[in-house]
Amino acid sequence: MNSLFLELRFSKLSAILSIIFLFSVSSKAQNTIKGEVVNAEEEPLIGATILWKHDATVNAVADIDGKFSINRSKKSDTLVVSYVGFNTLNFIVNRQDSFLHLHLEVLANLQEVVVTGRLEDSYVSTLNVKNVESLTSCELRKAPCCNLSEPF
Secondary structure (H helix, E strand, C coil): CHHHHHHHHHHHHHHHHHHHHHHHHHHHHHCEEEEEEECCCCCECCCCEEEECCEEEEEEECCCCCEEEEECCCCCCEEEEECCCECCEEEECCCCCCEEEEECCECCCCCCCCCCCCCCCCCCCCCCCCCCCCCCHHHHHCCCCCCCCCCC
C-alpha cells in the first residue's frame, strides 16, 4: 500500500515538472525571432544589421547565410534592418511571427564614385641622435686599406 502511494506521488510530481518544463521552453521560444535578410535576387546579405526601433540594445547581425536570431523587445514592435547600399527597412513584427524573410532593395545604382583627399606635407623625426662624427677626405686617405669595401 505504501509503495503504491509513493508511485502515485512520484508520477504526479514528474507530470507537474514536465508541464512546467514545456511551458518554460515554449515561452522561451516565443521570445526569439529568427529570420533571414536577402536582396531582390534572393542572395543573402551578410552582415546586415537588425535592431529594434526604440530599443537599440537588442540587436543582431546576419551571418554568412543571411540568417539572424534576435530576442523580442518589450519597448518596440518594429525591426529596423539596414545594409550598406540598400534602403533601410522598417518591419512591424506581430506576436505570432517566429521566422521572417526580409527583402532589402538597392538604394540606387551608382555610376561613379569620386573620392577626394589631401595629405598634409609634414615630417616628424623620431630619431634621437646621441653622437655625431664627421669624416673628411683627409681622414679617409689615412685609412690602412685602399678599398673601403675591405674590412678595417
